[in-house]
Amino acid sequence: MAERSRSLWLRTTSARPDPPLTVERITAAAVELLDEDDVGQLTMRRLADRLGVGTTTLYWHVDTKEDVIDLAVDAVFAATPPPPPGDDWRADVTTLLTERRAALLRHPWSAVMRRRPAVGPGFLSWMEFLQATLTRAGFTSRDVTAASWVLYSHVQGSAASQATLRWSVAERREGQLMLERHSASYPTLAAQRHLLDDDWDTNFALGLAYVLDGLTARAAAGAT
Amino acid sequence: MAERSRSLWLRTTSARPDPPLTVERITAAAVELLDEDDVGQLTMRRLADRLGVGTTTLYWHVDTKEDVIDLAVDAVFAATPPPPPGDDWRADVTTLLTERRAALLRHPWSAVMRRRPAVGPGFLSWMEFLQATLTRAGFTSRDVTAASWVLYSHVQGSAASQATLRWSVAERREGQLMLERHSASYPTLAAQRHLLDDDWDTNFALGLAYVLDGLTARAAAGAT
DNA sequence: ACCTGAACACCGTTCAAGT
DNA sequence: ACCTGAACACCGTTCAAGT
Numbered sequence: 234m235a236e237r238s239r240s241l242w243l244r245t246t247s248a249r250p251d252p253p254l255t256v257e258r259i260t261a262a263a264v265e266l267l268d269e270d271d272v273g274q275l276t277m278r279r280l281a282d283r284l285g286v287g288t289t290t291l292y293w294h295v296d297t298k299e300d301v302i303d304l305a306v307d308a309v310f311a312a313t314p315p316p317p318p319g320d321d322w323r324a325d326v327t328t329l330l331t332e333r334r335a336a337l338l339r340h341p342w343s344a345v346m347r348r349r350p351a352v353g354p355g356f357l358s359w360m361e362f363l364q365a366t367l368t369r370a371g372f373t374s375r376d377v378t379a380a381s382w383v384l385y386s387h388v389q390g391s392a393a394s395q396a397t398l399r400w401s402v403a404e405r406r407e408g409q410l411m412l413e414r415h416s417a418s419y420p421t422l423a424a425q426r427h428l429l430d431d432d433w434d435t436n437f438a439l440g441l442a443y444v445l446d447g448l449t450a451r452a453a454a455g456a457t
Numbered sequence: 458m459a460e461r462s463r464s465l466w467l468r469t470t471s472a473r474p475d476p477p478l479t480v481e482r483i484t485a486a487a488v489e490l491l492d493e494d495d496v497g498q499l500t501m502r503r504l505a506d507r508l509g510v511g512t513t514t515l516y517w518h519v520d521t522k523e524d525v526i527d528l529a530v531d532a533v534f535a536a537t538p539p540p541p542p543g544d545d546w547r548a549d550v551t552t553l554l555t556e557r558r559a560a561l562l563r564h565p566w567s568a569v570m571r572r573r574p575a576v577g578p579g580f581l582s583w584m585e586f587l588q589a590t591l592t593r594a595g596f597t598s599r600d601v602t603a604a605s606w607v608l609y610s611h612v613q614g615s616a617a618s619q620a621t622l623r624w625s626v627a628e629r630r631e632g633q634l635m636l637e638r639h640s641a642s643y644p645t646l647a648a649q650r651h652l653l654d655d656d657w658d659t660n661f662a663l664g665l666a667y668v669l670d671g672l673t674a675r676a677a678a679g680a681t
Numbered sequence: 682a683c684c685t686g687a688a689c690a691c692c693g694t695t696c697a698a699g700t
Numbered sequence: 701a702c703c704t705g706a707a708c709a710c711c712g713t714t715c716a717a718g719t
Contacts, residue, residue, distance in 0.1 A: 254683085277712060287685050289713080294683090298712065352632065352652075357643055360652065365645040378651040379663035386614025386664075387607055394606060408576065419581055421589040427602040428576075428584065439603035440610075446674050447667030478702085501693060511704050513694080518702090522693065 254286055256294050260304040267305055267342045275302070303351035309336055309343040310355030315362035322370035323445055329362060330388050334437060337392035344392035360385075372452060380448050387440050395433040405429050478510055480518050484528040491529055491566045499526070527575040533560055533567040534579030539586035546594035547669055553586060554612050554665060561616035568616035584609075596676060607668050615664065619657040629653050 262283045266275050277298055281288040295301055313336045316328050337344040360381060367377040400408065408429045416423040486507045490499050501522055505512040519525055537560045540552050561568040584605065591601040624632065632653045640647040 276710090278710090289686080289715090290684050292713070354642075357636075357639075357646065361643045361646050364649065368645055374649060374651065375659065376663065378649070378655060379660045380667065382615065382618060382660050383611055383664035383667060386610045386618070390610025390614050391606065394610070412581075415581075418578075419585045421592055422581065422585050425588065425598060425602070427598065431602060435599065436603045436606050439600065440607035440668075443604065443607060443671030443675065444664075444667045446671035447669070450670050450674060451667065500691090502691090513696090513705075514703050516694070 254284060254290060254294060256304065258284060259291065259294055259301065260308050263301050263305040264308055264340070268340060273342060273346070275305075277301075302346060303353065306343050306346065307351050307353030307355040309340045310353070310359050312336055312355075315358060318362070318366060318369075322366050323449075325366045326363065326384065326445065327441065329359070329366070330384060330441060333359070333388050334392055337388065338395070341392070341396035344389055344396055367448075370452075372448065376448065376451060380444070383444050384441075387437075387444065391433065391437045391440065398429070398431075400429060478508060478514060478518060480528065482508060483515065483518055483525065484532050487525050487529040488532055488564070492564060497566060497570070499529075501525075526570060527577065530567050530570065530575050531577030531579040533564045534577070534583050536560055536579075539582060542586070542590060542593075546590050547673075549590045550587065550608065550669065551665065553583070553590070554608060557583070557612050558616055558661060561612065562619070565616070565620035568613055568620055591672075594676075596672070600672065600675060604668070604672050608665075611661075611664050611668065615657065615661045622653070622655075624653060 259280070262280055263275060266280060266283060267273070275298075277291055278288045280301065281291055284291075291301075295304075310333075313332045316325070316332070319325055363381050363384065364377050367380055368374075372380065409426065412419055412423040412428070422428050483504070486504055487499060490504060490507060491497070499522075501515055502512045504525065505515055508515075515525075519528075534557075537556045540549070540556070543549055587605050587608065588601050591604055592598075596604065633650065636643055636647040636652070646652050
């Protein structure tokens with residue numbers, strides 16, 4: 234009896250070394266792969282290898298590589314579900330965006346790969362929370378729409394710029410030298426020294442404040 | 458003599474059917490190719506064909522395909538040089554961004570390909586004008602930096618979203634149906650109907666107004 | 682229903698070689 | 701200095717076939 238159950242265990246683990254392939258497992262493996270080397274070296278062959286499966290098997294679960302990327306991008310959205318709504322809309326928006334930004338910095342490829350905002354469940358829940366918050370705060374439908382897109386661009390863009398403008402020390406020095414050599418053309422940039430080495434936490438917070446202040450002012454003015 | 462010059466012409470045109478290959482010609486051809494089919498079907502082989510040159514010849518002028526893309530992206534910046542500065546900073550910023558947006562909509566690939574804001578001369582001149590305008594308006598160095606990045610994200614993001622969210626009629630109807638089927642999860646999005654079919658001119662203008670209003674308020678408050 | 686290997690039509694890039 | 705063809709080591713995707 235003991236003998237039998239041991240052999241069953243052994244048999245089970247060797248016969249089904251992996252759980253059955255699902256879209257979820259494909260998505261998880263894709264995120265893993267993209268996290269590992271940011272270059273976007275995601276390959277259908279590598280992905281299949283990682284899952285212990287023939288390359289062509291993927292195509293039964295997924296139509297195209299584009300699909301895999303959309304799934305991965307949406308998974309990052311889903312990884313930070315919207316917080317419970319509070320009674321301060323500015324705080325709610327700030328929390329939502331701050332958490333989104335943290336997720337983007339954890340998975341820089343999903344900020345840099347600017348494909349269609351894949352309208353998967355993750356993105357939709359995120360947008361729903363954002364627009365619901367703004368609606369509850371009393372903004373016009375037009376303002377809600379416009380504001381949600383500026384805010385979306387702001388998180389995505391800020392994370393993408395931060396991720397792609399990460400220079401080596403040598404590049405930074407070389408870049409600053411280049412700016413100074415052409416300081417006739419770029420006096421402001423050369424003098425300011427912020428272009429190549431910057432505090433993105435502050436840039437993000439200040440930018441968010443501008444948008445929220447502008448929105449608040451517009452509401453107070455009782456616009457359309 | 459006439460005979461001789463005619464034959465010279467013939468000889469010249471057949472012997473040098475194309476001007477010599479330069480980075481400028483490569484860039485122009487790349488922009489052309491990218492404009493033709495948005496999918497990003499830019500290929501070193503296709504590019505070489507277009508230029509009437511062997512594929513490997515490109516690699517004498519350029520290190521990598523990435524370089525070609527960077528050049529093309531910067532060329533779009535350079536195509537809309539900054540306007541002459543006026544005395545109203547808001548108007549100057551608005552003009553700069555509006556023209557940039559028009560250029561992005563003409564070359565959608567350069568909004569969608571979100572690689573490093575290629576720090577070529579086109580981008581640098583653009584940023585220089587933006588930051589110089591804000592500096593002249595009296596903003597803090599910190600505000601200038603933060604504001605220029607929100608504004609950058611806003612144009613780029615708005616153009617990219619507009620370009621990638623361009624659905625077919627069928628997709629739009631299907632999408633709206635999907636939202637309504639899940640209206641328990643997405644009540645705001647389903648009710649608002651703006652997500653899939655929207656007025657991007659208005660979204661852009663309103664978003665810009667929020668940022669500029671927020672900035673103005675901050676300056677008036679005499680912040681750091 | 683799910684998985685497979687072989688094959689097709691491509692890629693970007695390198696290299697030794699030409700003028 | 702500038703250009704070339706052949707070749708390398710890959711790609712995504714399809715297809716006929718297996719269980």
